[in-house]
Amino acid sequence: MKIKHLNNRIAQVFWNGDNSLQFKNFRYLPRWIVVAIDLVLVLCSCYFSLFLIENGNSTFYEVLSINQQVAFLLLVYLATFFTFSTYSGLIRHSTFVDVFKIVMACSLAMLFLVAINFTYYFLYGQKVFLMSFLIVHLSITFTALFSFRLAVKKAYSFFSNSNLKGHDVLIVGVNDDSIALAEALTTSQNQNFNLMGFVSFKKDHQRIKILGKPIIKYGSSFYKIIAPMKVTGLIIAGTPLSLKRKNEMVDRALAHDLKVFYVPDITQWADQEDLSLKIKEIQIEDLLERPVLHLEDVEISKYLNDRVVLITGAAGSIGSEISRQVSKYHPKCLLILDQAESPLYDLELELKEHFPTISYKVILADVRQKDRLEQIFKDHSISVVFHAAAYKHVPMMEEHPKEAVHVNILGTVHLADLAVAYKVERFVMVSTDKAVNPTNVMGASKRAAEMYVQSLQQHIPAHTKFITTRFGNVLGSNGSVIPYFKKQIANGGPVTVTHLDIIRYFMTIPEACQLVLQAGTMGKGGEVFVFDMGPPVKIMDLAKRMIKLSGLQPYADIDIQIIGLRPGEKLYEELLTDASTSLPTHHHKIMIVKDQTMPYEKLVTHLTQITTALQQEKDEAVVHQIKQLVPEFISKNSVFELLDHNATL
Structure with missing residues (x-):
């Protein structure tokens, strides 16, 4: 019974998603998996470097055996991974910061190994590691770690593009909120929305572009202008529209079979990762909203x-x-x-x-x-x-x-x-x-x-x-x-x-x-x-x-x-x-x-x-x-209307 219970528990953890592993439907790689993969890459790099050095007729020092050297390198790199938290970012959204962390971790590991090498040499007259081995290992390790992250990012982008049907959208307004939203859409991997441009209520905005996207004047000919763009939706992003203008815009958009989305102002965004959750189809409550009250x-x-x-x-x-x-x-x-x-x-x-x-x-x-x-x-x-x-x-x-x-x-x-x-x-x-x-x-x-x-x-x-x-x-x-x-x-x-x-x-x-x-x-x-x-x-x-x-x-x-x-x-x-x-x-x-x-x-x-x-x-x-x-109480559409009728007789 205990073994059966244990098996059921393992199945729950690794399949049903009752903790952060969520093997059934990965949203991200857990940190321990990232660390484990990185260490496997370091290990593979060690033996590949050994193979290259041996073929170059180099002789390794005998202070530590080959396996002991590999184990020591793994411990050093593991320590530097924790020092610079190379595992903490979302791999599918790797940025320059994540690459910089890998550079720093590999560099620190190299410096530490070189320091150990020469310290031992000055104390005992011989070295622990072959310098050519350390240099080759550093190069291969960095390339492997970087390539792993790049591959995950490309794979995520590929499957996102394959599985999601995005909306070609225009963002209403040209202000801080709308530009921040546009940047978030273009830099994140959110494929639900493909930015086509901006909507402006000012004529002079037509002559400029933002993030390479055109600005279209909202007016009587607006829907004729955007027809060739195959736009499928509008996003209202914290834009200070009057209730009357917002209602008019939504009614016209719906009449032209466009979806209307709404996202709160930028101060309410938790982080970029939540962007897809912030953009919602506009609800009737948004069109009946009331002005903000100023209370005493x-x-x-x-x-x-x-x-x-x-x-x-x-x-x-x-x-x-x-x-x-x-x-x-x-x-x-x-x-x-x-x-x-x-x-x-x-x-x-x-x-x-x-x-x-x-x-x-x-x-x-x-x-x-x-x-x-x-x-x-x-x-x-x-x-x-x-x-x-x-x-x-x-x-x-x-x-x-x-x-x-x-x-x-x-x-x-x-x-x-x-x-x-x-x-x-x-x-x-x-x-x-x-x-x-x-x-x-x-x-x-x-x-x-x-x-x-x-x-x-x-x-x-x-x-x-x-x-x-x-x-x-x-x-x-x-x-x-x-x-x-x-x-x-x-x-x-x-x-x-x-x-x-x-x-x-x-x-x-x-x-x-x-x-x-x-x-x-x-x-x-x-x-x-x-x-x-x-x-x-x-x-x-x-x-x-x-x-x-x-x-x-x-x-x-x-x-x-x-x-x-x-x-x-x-x-x-x-x-x-x-x-x-x-x-x-x-x-x-x-x-x-x-x-x-x-x-x-x-x-x-x-x-x-x-x-x-x-x-x-x-x-x-x-x-x-x-x-x-309550004498003004006169029943309507009710069985009690008879009481009012009798009272007038």
């Missing part, structure tokens, strides 16, 4: 640094990103709370890896359980709460309105009341634009949560500052449309859009969370902050562009089907109600919404009625009471 780090640090921070819903898309960003401000302790076990564990591992100096406590809990939450507040002196725990799936909450009440409304009530009782300094709640003039249970439940924290702020002159942040869809979040479309395209379609005219606002997850942290510095208590989401995006246009970016054609390769609005869904989202007004803040991306606040006693009465309806186990009764609390 000092102000954010004031309320997060050395504080105990609780984040609810920490395993979700927004909660996990808030956890990452809060960690950058060195809290005293970060409490990450969620009821989802596996994602919470994954987040814990990630935070410990990237922020090893931060103290974390993972809390598996549900915001519906007030007693459990109270124990957490008792055990920790919490200063800041980021409340991101919520059910957010619109059609599912239409089917399970009681769950929306338990989590989105009552869960918020539990946390807000405990924040007051335990003198939390700041309570930042993450809300949604679906809370504005809601047409579904999910949006109405979030609006009810907003109303409660605003009312609580006015009712109790509390130490706690309640701050609400409201924004729209976030790119790449769990359940969002972009990952869903990607999956549909990967499966061959069809891509399903609920309505031809439906539009949505989008933000990136990091941007949304940065604004949440920033809004936390501004709140005096009771405000609702809304974020500038930029222009809305038509979902039908989004679907078409994603299909084209995949190298396919809408309707021809991937069908698009209109399936009708889902329960509770509306054509467009809003950030303000009809009765709301907005005020600017000192941050251009954040506004304050002024809403009328319901008196606390009246609001508590409504909550009591909602809680009573929960006990009746009737969804209609629960939704009816939510509509009493």
Whole structure:
């Protein structure tokens, strides 16, 4: 059994690639193999040199036998190989530096052997090595080592050219990033991309060449000019293009059946070896990207640094990103709370890896359980709460309105009341634009949560500052449309859009969370902050562009089907109600919404009625009471529309 186990282990190591040997699919020669091959070459050089010298009628000294001389030479060369690390470079990318290392190693070995030779001669009157043998051996050894590296490099280049189908590409822009990328492409052995030239937006660049490649002016005749060049793709390399120009360029390129690639700016490159991994086909997220935000780090640090921070819903898309960003401000302790076990564990591992100096406590809990939450507040002196725990799936909450009440409304009530009782300094709640003039249970439940924290702020002159942040869809979040479309395209379609005219606002997850942290510095208590989401995006246009970016054609390769609005869904989202007004803040991306606040006693009465309806186990009764609390809640495409109809009779 032991022998069988040993054989299996050897097979794993040498075949399955569970260590750096990877014999099954070599990406590089391990260092010990390089050293071993070099020593074999030195050995072969020794005996070939001996053969040449013997044929020249030379007589060897007898201080050491021939085999002893060979063994001594091997040890000396091995020492010099380690001294100059001749084995450390990637053989297939050998450069002048690697050749220089071989020269230095061979020269040092020769000097050492000559020194030994003459030292022994002065001490004992005879030499150890024949000088002609050492000179011939040096010449043959250097030639062999150099030829080995050259052969590997040529072989790698040959097989790379044979196996890879490269793209003939133009690099967009004439700047430091684009030129650095061009140099990397031409000097590395990356055969995925064959540089054909550069794209310039300035007329005067047409008269010069860079790295021997032409510069082509981008304009109305651009695609006619490049047609004879058989270009198959464009690479956008950290080019400071406006979002409008980038989108226009991508759309035109796709219309001419060109692929579009993107590579980050040069400061994000790890090394040249990673170049092929850095160049990616451009994604829809790159075309919906948002300007870089400038945060007031000092102000954010004031309320997060050395504080105990609780984040609810920490395993979700927004909660996990808030956890990452809060960690950058060195809290005293970060409490990450969620009821989802596996994602919470994954987040814990990630935070410990990237922020090893931060103290974390993972809390598996549900915001519906007030007693459990109270124990957490008792055990920790919490200063800041980021409340991101919520059910957010619109059609599912239409089917399970009681769950929306338990989590989105009552869960918020539990946390807000405990924040007051335990003198939390700041309570930042993450809300949604679906809370504005809601047409579904999910949006109405979030609006009810907003109303409660605003009312609580006015009712109790509390130490706690309640701050609400409201924004729209976030790119790449769990359940969002972009990952869903990607999956549909990967499966061959069809891509399903609920309505031809439906539009949505989008933000990136990091941007949304940065604004949440920033809004936390501004709140005096009771405000609702809304974020500038930029222009809305038509979902039908989004679907078409994603299909084209995949190298396919809408309707021809991937069908698009209109399936009708889902329960509770509306054509467009809003950030303000009809009765709301907005005020600017000192941050251009954040506004304050002024809403009328319901008196606390009246609001508590409504909550009591909602809680009573929960006990009746009737969804209609629960939704009816939510509509009493949130009168602007008018159901759309939902079974609960009948409640609105009856109310008007």
